[in-house]
Amino acid sequence: MNARTEFRIGPQLLEQFDRNRRRMQALYATLPDDAYFGRPIPLRNPLVFYEGHVPAFSHAQLVRKVLGGAAIDESLEHLFARGIDPHESTTGAKARGNEADEWPDRADVAAFRDEADRRVRAAIERVLDDPDGPLEVVHRILEHETMHHETLMYLWHALPFEDKRPPDGYAPDIGGAPPQQAMVEVPVGRAQLGVARDELPFAWDNELPTHAEHVPAFRIQRHKVTNAEYLEFVEAGGYRDQRWWKSEDWAWLREHAIEHPHFWQRDGQAWSWRGMFGPVALPPAWPVWVTHAEASAYARWRGMALPTEGQYQRAALGDPDGPQRRFPWGEEAPQEHHGNFGFKSYDPQPSGSHPDGASAWGVEDLVGNGWEWTATPFAPFPGFVPMPEYPEYSADFFDGQHYVMKGASPATVVELLRPSFRNWFRPRYPYVFAGFRCVGGAGR
Ligand code: AVJ
Ligand code: FE
8 A cells, every 4th residue: 555545544634624624724713803803923925814824825726727727816916926924124113002904804804714624525535535636735725824833932922921811721841850961872873864756655745756865973952952951051151151152143242232031031030931821930941942143152162062953863863773763752643742833732841751752872852842052054955946836935045145943833733743754944933733853062
């Protein structure tokens, strides 16, 4: 049975579609009107945009482009067509504020969403009934939506606390003292990067094709860098010492008067973490979430470096006794006890909470609890070909201004946990649920 037939069995894709739509609508249902038209992150679109964008994208890709279906409303389809991270230096971006006058009524967006959902759902059923149907497009729209669930959580995090309510019974898992940090030795070996087209029912163009990379022996931290460790850097004056920062990162610190991670705030003498639903006294064992710029500065301060994508892959998936693993813990499908992903939490969890998810070398939390920054600029693998129906998906970001992130955050769905999945962001975009660990050096 090949991957294609395997994925043809059963209605999983339709169930995923329904689950995705339910998750997003449940999220929006809790949102007061002025927040709906607000822009929690000044450089991103207001929340109203994403409620239209996800159904518009699915409809454009599957119903219109592939199946040749009719338009619902050309002007709404155009309005909601595209939304990626604008450049940090974009000027004239609106600050927080209400843009209700500039967008369609909430009820009109909901009507467009429901009609697009109805047509997309019918199209998915048609594709699943046709043995030669374009299944890849179904995967593409499902994964596109789930990536937006995560980027929506970044926006949600930025909403004022009074605009959101925690689900019943939710409380962040604060933990106690951080686990002992340690350097783990990973022997020389080969890392498989990317994936062969026929190995999976779907992969994005930037994951294709596959190649092996020779990775010399290296040492990597067992745990992601915790708040407690990062606090040492902050208290040592790391944000005031130009030596640790690249010139553009130093300029960014000065321009915005940045003195600590975006997820932290100072309350008098004490530090807090700005959680999803409220501040909590800085949990020492949580992985720190920071920009690539801050991660790089910390690593330099410790006399270490960020791992390359190949080193991450080796640390996460290398196996002394066989071929590269599917997940750090082996071949078993991801479960809750393996890590903090799949909307298990709205916040980080203490480092050391998921020993069952450790890699062959004993490195923990490589998948979940925050993406991991790598030192590798986002670039095409040799033999890259842009996806014909969506050529800008990756290619627009091969500009040396984005870095590869691997792993997963609490807001990453399990469907994205495959070894070849690559995420990327700008090095000074502060909203991402991403942390890091260091390699090499004589440090800890
Ligand atoms: C892959 C998460 C960087 O949100 O900017 C969504 C995914 N692209 N719609 C992003 C994406 C177009 C993308 N990331
Ligand atoms: Fe999108």
